[in-house]
Amino acid sequence: MTWVKRIIKLAPIKSIAFERVKFDIQKLENPSIEGIEYQQGTLQGYTLREALLEHWGRKCAYCDAVNVPLEIEHIRPKSQGGSDRFNNLTLSCQRCNQNKSNQSIDEFLKNDPVRLDNIKRHQKQSLRDAAAVNSTRNKLFDSLKSFNIPAYCGSGAYTKMMRIKSNLPKTHFIDAGCVNALQEVTLKTIQPLRVKCNGHGNRQFVTMDKHGFPRSCYAPKHVRKDWKAGDIIKVKKKDGTSVLGRVKKAAKTLIFIPFRGKETSFSPKNTKPIHRSDGYRYSFTTIDSELLQKIAT
Known part of the structure; x- marks a missing residue:
């Protein structure tokens, strides 16, 4: 539901398609x-x-x-x-x-x-994932209808039928586009965005031994209010060029990992925010050559 709220803020959503499948x-x-x-x-x-x-x-x-x-x-x-x-x-x-x-x-x-x-x-893998889908599917669909946007549900068989009818290969993001589709699906992108939940780190002050007693004393960290680990920033170098990267550690100086290059440190004065850390990691899914060939044909 968190991502539904985010997407509604960013794009004009006219309807929501939901695949309400049930595993027997x-x-x-x-x-x-x-x-x-x-x-x-x-x-x-x-x-x-x-x-x-x-x-x-x-x-x-x-x-x-x-x-x-x-x-x-x-x-x-x-x-x-x-x-x-x-x-x-x-x-x-x-x-x-x-x-x-x-x-x-x-x-x-x-x-x-x-x-x-x-x-x-x-x-030996159990069917607990199937059980989770069965127990939450109706509640999830009811929650989607609470956004006052037309919500439609379809079956897994209908999704597969539309994917085959559209002559598209089997991948998760293509199946998502075929859910409750009323006509053949045409792809407008072949590089979907992958979002992985990383959380916000560990809030534990000290480590514990096997008996539950602290191993060391609490050492206060130098916490900055403007930057934190995971932020994506643009750093301006002395030669005037800029480089993008991710903050590894936010202290008096920023420990910075550029997307291309080695780990280094910079003064916060020469930085500009691009994306604040929100507990998720974003990357583009790599599409193999065979899939590209299938989509092209």
């Missing part, structure tokens, strides 16, 4: 459940295959092949007691699926221990 966790964990055991009725939202594609990165788990037909694969074969639960399923290309056959994952990847360890760790 019971069906994901046990696809064969039916009858009286399954109390929720018809499966809605993401299907099992879509959930597996998201969970395993839309590539073969055994050879990292992409842009090929992927088959649902049992990590522990059913002939060895494996189940149809979500955490026993992965995706593989046809060649790897045939080569693995009914071998155990340990036997099939005995010569690739790194990949074996990655698959096992990925296999």
Whole structure:
């Protein structure tokens, strides 16, 4: 909601599109459940295959092949007691699926221990993210409607349909543009802005030992009221040129990290603010050449 408020202040927003998806966790964990055991009725939202594609990165788990037909694969074969639960399923290309056959994952990847360890760790990941989406989606949509701006919701299946109809590749920022779209989507940018929450640092005065007692005395810091760590500033050098960078430490002199160059220090008199630290880190997402080629065609 914080970012919705920020964007409304910066741009004339006419409507809000929201993808109100629902993960059927019971069906994901046990696809064969039916009858009286399954109390929720018809499966809605993401299907099992879509959930597996998201969970395993839309590539073969055994050879990292992409842009090929992927088959649902049992990590522990059913002939060895494996189940149809979500955490026993992965995706593989046809060649790897045939080569693995009914071998155990340990036997099939005995010569690739790194990949074996990655698959096992990925296999143990829970569905807590899906549960969080299910529990907050309605409340989030109601909060969006409180801005007195027309808010519309769509499904994950509709988003995928519009992305395929627009002949666009699968990425998060492209999916965001296809949510509840009424016509084919045309991209106006291929370099989205990535925002990462870093917080405002640590407010702990002293470090503690394992018993909870302070290790040292509190040493007051030289805090400046005009600058703080994380601010983006422009520094004017003695030769008249200017350089952009980020404040690492704000004391009597500014410890400054330029975007191009080595860490140095400057007097605050020769600086100009560009962006105040707000607890977020901003960067442009790097677009690979294959994605650029797909968008161009």
